[in-house]
Amino acid sequence: MSSTYDEASTNSGEQPRPPTNAIIFTQNTTRNPISWNSALRQVNPNEVLHSVHLALHRALDPCTNGCGDACSWAVLNTPSSSAKPVELKELQTSASSSDEKLRTLVIPRPSELTYPPLGPKDTPEISVKLRFYGPHELVDRKAHVDEALKYVEQATGFKEINRFLIGFDGVRWAGGDEVCAQGQEEVDYLLKSGVWEHMSENPALKTIGVSDFSPLHLKTLLDNIPKDSRPRQPKVNQLNFERDLPEELVTLAKEGGVELQSHADNRVPYEGIEGLLKEFADRLPLPASFAQLRAKGEPAIDLLWVLKYTILLKDRGLVADKGFILSLSFRD
Template identity: 30%
Template sequence: MTRIILSTGYAVDPSAPALSPIRDANGRIRNIVSGGPSIIRKPGTFRSNLELTNSLRRNFLAAQQDYAAALQNGNGNGHLVNIEDEIKPNDRPATDIWTAQEGSTLYVPRIDWSVAGLQEERPQYEITVKLFYLPTAPADARLKYTKQALDLVKRELRVGDIDLLIVSFPGISFEGDCEWEADKINATMGNEEEEVATWSALEDLHRDGQVGRLGIAEFGSVKLRRFLDKIKVRPAVDQINVKNCCNVPPPLSKLARDEGIELLTHNDCTDILPSGTLRELLGQGAQGAGVLADGGSGGDGGLRGDLIPEWVVKYTAFVKDRGVIEDKGYFAGAELVEA
């Protein structure tokens, strides 16, 4: 069994023009446009599944070109190629050139941890992490997934803790023709027993000081009330998507106000990384990374097996005194069960 860790570098706004990969002062590839606001999605326009898949695809292609160029040049610098130029499957460099295997974990693409880290001291940042538990993964492994995701974010940013962890459980949405209907339908969604058990494990991370505040996503008034009655550490944040119903339901607003919970809105997609999308990203197609073999019997040399997406984490490091985002990106975890 192989664990696969995918990373985006910097997440980019998919509405921005195509760009070439550039390097930061430490030489790391960062797929960003020059201005700070351009890496932030426009509200209501794009959902994070599109941002995630576009950013992964760009980062894979940039890494393939950069590491292949460095190898051809015989040095560690190489040169960069405009990522608008499509690489055909038979032009891809060997997978082991631009990915890294550490024990049973395969990093796609490889990450140079030596140049990771934020530019200023830790107190200057507000670090927010949103963790999506995927429906294809077992609920009893969520604490393990959480630790994996947080370890990667902390290693990437070189920090020992995060300020806010928002968790998104599978099978929950906040959609309806109006806010009242959305709130009513929401009350029947998800698996309350699994959600409470997961939260209890997260409370330990909060008590240990690894996470400053905990938050949830897509909890309406009825669901939130039942949840609060069964947990010890209150969520500091409830993040909901009101793209269809436009308004926050009054019962939810009142409950949040009474309980001291901050209501935030978002445009994230709850089904952020389906199995088919992940296999397409890593497969042998024209827009795939060439890591996985095709389903057929062709001798393409890729890895074979059942691919199980487990979690996705989105992280943002916000410089408080300047009001800008310095670092934003994604990691995703999956298991490949070899045939």
């Protein structure tokens, strides 16, 4: 394993510039199961945080077999969210501090990402759920969709996605009329910002859907997207629901041709990710602002999006692989 800054930073003779953003890949979750002991579960039963913790240990822990440099990370110049995303392996390095460039800390190093082991006769299907975090005013969510899909391809080799779902941290309906309208502004944003239309026009996304939409949320989406229109209607609504689904939602989904599915995905608290980065701060090139803001008791990062991918061998009923990809920015 190895760690590196981009060539321009290391060859210019200048002090390497700290990262502005970070991308963290967690791979092989099904092949490297998390140890769910009771004590750990009581402290933090969050699958994403456990997966990130495990990925950081794998990338950053000292080797015990004489492999030399143990840290697997890279700081690369990457396009800003307003520019067209490119594959990590194709990134061009530049000493310029252009506004079109971000300095992205990638963990592990891109060259050490591995595709899932699939046989020649396997017929895999890949499902992806992308959940946005934080306010939308200062970011380009359409660019985030493209960026996330490119990272999925980098991690899995898949360009086509069988099922692509979108969600928001502010939209987590779990039943009860009292919260039916909570997060309605996020649904309005999905329509008015052009994000839904952008997803619909991507031929690589075979089926598109949403996550944790209440009857009101789903009705808003269906009412604003006529059947057989150019923006496709949602075909899936995933819900974290422990009770019987309300009849209103069942009827609405049936009439709209929406499949209702269950999930048990966790919300990802930025404090948890921030705490994990602090744990490995001596092995990562974090910006000085990270420690300074934490010392003041202020947030040091902004979580932008979290993506979960699952590769299913449907003919055998097996999950071949599962992983998470996280995108965050460091505060100044």
